[in-house]
Amino acid sequence: MTEVDEDSPRRQFAEAVKAGRHDYPGGPLSQTALAEKIRCSKTSVSRLETTEDPVPPAIPGLLDQVFSTDGLFKELYKEILAGDFPKLYRRRMVLEPKASFIAEWSPTVVPGLLQTAGYAYRLFREGDQRASEQELARKVEQRIARQVVLESSSPPDLSVVICESVLRRTIGGSEVMREQLEALLVHIARPTTLLQVLPLDAGAHGLMDGSMSILTAPDVGMIAYTEGIKSGSIIDEPSAVQQLRRSYDVLTASALSRDASTRMIRKQLEAL
CATH class of the missing domain: 1.10.260.40 (lambda repressor-like DNA-binding domains)
Structure with missing residues (x-):
């Protein structure tokens, strides 16, 4: 024990x-x-x-x-x-359930808050080939448990922008990817969620270096979390966060509308 x-x-x-x-x-x-x-x-x-x-x-x-x-x-x-996550992620894990607004940008994979268990498992498996099945199951459980914030009686307003490549990159095979795309369609139908797809031909933008999250919570204000392949950082300096928020707003303006994003997800789902 x-x-x-x-x-x-x-x-x-x-x-x-x-x-x-x-x-x-x-x-x-x-x-x-x-x-x-x-x-x-x-x-x-x-x-x-x-x-x-x-x-x-x-x-x-x-x-x-x-x-x-x-x-x-x-x-x-x-x-x-929060304690189960590496120290780097703990502040975010503490703030996430308290957030009134969450914005997510991901150029590579479906953000954790929207991942299915099968999709998350394949990401964790590819990220650590030596991990035991028990370790992977625990990581998947932790990730899926985060999604309870979206199912509460007062969920945060959630804005998500993903690159079109996220839809086209098949993770874990057709069955896993089909389940994930179907889950995105469920999320996009929620009144508190705005999910948009950034087309591959959208051109350059200010958030090309990696994924980013912005959280707004009572008594904390607005903080940003940026993540690379093996690193991440919390940004809470107001002017820096505001600059990232501005870049995110420009990104949402360049992305497809909710309806057009839904059509693109459905089209990719039908192609699997």
């Missing part, structure tokens, strides 16, 4: 589950009874309390409902996810 620090969010999560059972109205709640309420096995509850297993994405919300903890388990889960 992996050693977990006593003050880590994962340990706090485990202790909160135990406390919730012990203090449950009407008397202590057994692991079996809790398992029935959150629709899992007694063994799964036991492993939650001993930190042996990762926390499934659906569990925190169910625990908050059962124990009436007003989002405690959801917040701890966010901290667990």
Whole structure:
């Protein structure tokens, strides 16, 4: 069993589950009874309390409902996810669930917030040929868990621009790519999401060096995250972020409209 620090969010999560059972109205709640309420096995509850297993994405919300903890388990889960990411990415992972606006530009792959599990798996596998299946499964789970922000009762406004090459580059074979394109069509239909495709003939622009994200969150303002092949950086200096935001606005003006982007995705889907 992996050693977990006593003050880590994962340990706090485990202790909160135990406390919730012990203090449950009407008397202590057994692991079996809790398992029935959150629709899992007694063994799964036991492993939650001993930190042996990762926390499934659906569990925190169910625990908050059962124990009436007003989002405690959801917040701890966010901290667990942030801590699981390399240090470079942690600030972004902390800010992402709090963001009211997220902008994404990607010239190479579908952004993580919109990836399917199959697509993410192939990217992780190609990025680390020596990784075990367990390690890859954990990475995929972390990536997919981020998408809960888009399914909340108050999702952020999301603006995404992807290069046309992202649609044309087949990742993981036709079946994986077909599933991914179908997922993009679902996302593009959401009222809080604007997904645009930048045509290959759009010409030069100010964000050609790599992918970029801009997040706006309460009490933080606007920050940008830029990423290369093996590196990334957080930019929070106001004038630098504003310049990147301006470049992104120019990019959206050069990209296809929502309807035209939808048609291009459908056309590529039919070609697979």
